[in-house]
Amino acid sequence: MKKLLSVVLALALALSCLSAVAESAITDQEGASVSMLAMNSWYSTVDLKDAYLLKKVADNANVTVEWTLIDPTTYSDTVSPMLAAGQDLPDIIQLPDTDNNMTYLSSGMFVKLDEHLDIMPNYSKYLEANPFIKASLTAVDGHIYYVPQTVVTNNYQPVLMLNMPWLEKAGLEVPTTLDDFVAMLRYYKENDMNGNGDPNDEIPMSVQSAFLPYMFGPAFGLDLVSGFYADDNGVVHYAAAEDAYKDYLTFLNGLYNEGLLEVEFTSLNRDQITERCANDLTGATFDFSWQMSNLYSAQYENYDGTKGIIAGVAPLSGAHKGFYVGRNPVSGCFGVNSKSDNIELAVKFLDYAMSEEAQDLYVWGEEGLTYEVDADGNRHFLPRCTEDTIWYQGLGINAPNMPSQQSTPATDVLLPAWHVQNDREFEEPYIRAPFPNVYSTTDETSTISMYLVDVQTYVDERAVAFICGYASIEDEFDSYIATLKSLQIDELIKVKQAQYDRFAAAMK
């Protein structure tokens, strides 16, 4: 009898607990709150402070989040001085970068999360399931400090896109080599491709200068995007100090002189390219795959959603076989402020934010609101999601201010079928991993911070000068290399080699 009573009592107690707070609650305390510093939406007219889905995540965890949200375009410039000052920081902080130089974690600003894994069931599970990410998050001291935000790495990366109707009209094959590609551009320049009677208004190629290295570097065997890259033997090189870089510059200088690379290529932006698509003025571009269907192709009146007008093709080859440069999975980091008086709750909230339940909310939203489930149990986004972008983004979908994980399947459902197929056919097989993100030791950090910025500044400015012909490649390339040497490029390569070796060892 006594036993039965105690069982009943225990059950009643358990039930009352259940009714008070959801299963996912991280605290049973009323009115608990965590403060969080993070990025606001990339859409300038959207404020995520009261975003429905994010509120729901907080409600599930039974806390309120006091947000400090900062515009993503100025996030780094605003937040790094705040972190440097170290005063009055919130409990959870989204870092301005992935902290590869261990600038922040070596100063002890962030809690060592691996010591709290016992109260982080979701994150523990995630780390176990993703050894690659775990390896890249483990600092030189062996601790894990951050919860990551990740992106897709082998799909929907920057890709070469061509104007398919023009190609057909010209009767040309899809170019696979630099020579074919240039021949195509010349043809576009000479002919009235858009059929408006004026053969001179065609702009053969519209590429933002940031994408030129993605587009042409690989054909010369260079990964100029990562800057440092390892060859097949695991030897690290700096792309802009290689001999092949001279050929790359000569090629671009040729395009520039011929007018195939426009005079204003350094200031060209995505809005201008979109406008050119709307007026059918351009034959080739290079951008994140994402823009292909919903932005560029959508500009054409005769686009019906079943076949791409601006569509991706395989990378161009030259002296080397072409490839596309992928991304590192970790795109952002969240840490818990070690000076916070709320560490346990903050850690638990970050853990809940990594749970499958929360991830599902970031990706899909809520049934009936953003998606419906069909008879076969497949989810489909509701039409309003694509029709009313501001509303959709305002819900907090994809949560730029949370440790959200992008996935290829979740991206697929947002795109038309031809685009998904295009990605599988022309992009995925050609992706090459970029130089890995590896934490630096203190000595490495001091070498990197001392030399790398100057090297990059110098490379950037010389690149423009060489391409535009302000400086002669023939006469000045050798002195360019000599200056790179005096900027200690060899020291930097040594550091990157050591880092690459550590990474390779950790992956074995």
Place this chain on the structure above:
Amino acid sequence: MSRSDTKKPLRQLIHRDRQLLLMFLPVFLYYIIFCYLPMAGLAMAFEDFKMGTGFIGVFNSPFVGLRWFEQFFGSVFAWRLIRNTFLLSFYSLLFGFPIPIIFAICITQMRGRRLAKGAQVITYLPYFISTVVVVGMMTNFLSPSNGIINQFIKTLGGKPINFMSDPKWFRRLYVISGSWQSFGFNAIIFVAAIMGIDPSLYEAMRVDGATRFQQIIHLIIPMIADTVILLLIMTLGNLLNVGFEKVYLMYSPAVYETGDVIATYVYRQGIENKNFSYAAAVGLFYSAVGFVFVVGSNTLSRRVTGSSLW
């Protein structure tokens, strides 16, 4: 304050000038908060700054002596930054300084008062346009594909010039646009000085048969010489103070060769790349040179004109 004031007790003086002092308060606070308090952070220039330790205070981070200064002067960019900073301000002064004087003389010599007033208003209005807008206008007007200037060049059969990304053009554009924006405003003080000349002097010259040109050479210029010299000396003190915002808005990696100045380099190193200590060291060097200029020009002013700031 006259000398007899010193005998009165301070409290009484404060009470008497309370309204003036209240008006001065924001200025005072501005200098304390934005100019004097940050000086406490200069210690960073000799330390290896650790994140989260705060900008103000000494011994929060390990002491590294002159390491950052050595790094800066050993860098291939040091000389270029110093040269760019100096040349940009020097050219601004060289071309920007005489124009308002010449303009002020022209304005005051105009017969139609209305026309003169109108010209003055039109020329000083650009001073109030924000730098962002001015640089935006430059980018538009100078665009190689559809900018009005290049359309003009093309119509005349020339080849379009990529003004904004050609290092040759950076200083010219900076100086020309700067002068355009400020010459009307800067002329005001000279106009006032010229207006202050006793009209009977002109009359006397006219009676003696002086031409207008002779009046300018022998009357106006000597009469405003003091103002000109005083202003010149004060500008010299600010010689190194190039407008960070404008350079930052105008430049791109393509024109670093002539456009990168110490202030923008400090910004890139400090704010963008988080090398706070290194940026502080370069900034300190910059301020030290600026300090020499200010003291130098003050001394010069005292020697030449007998008046000085201290």
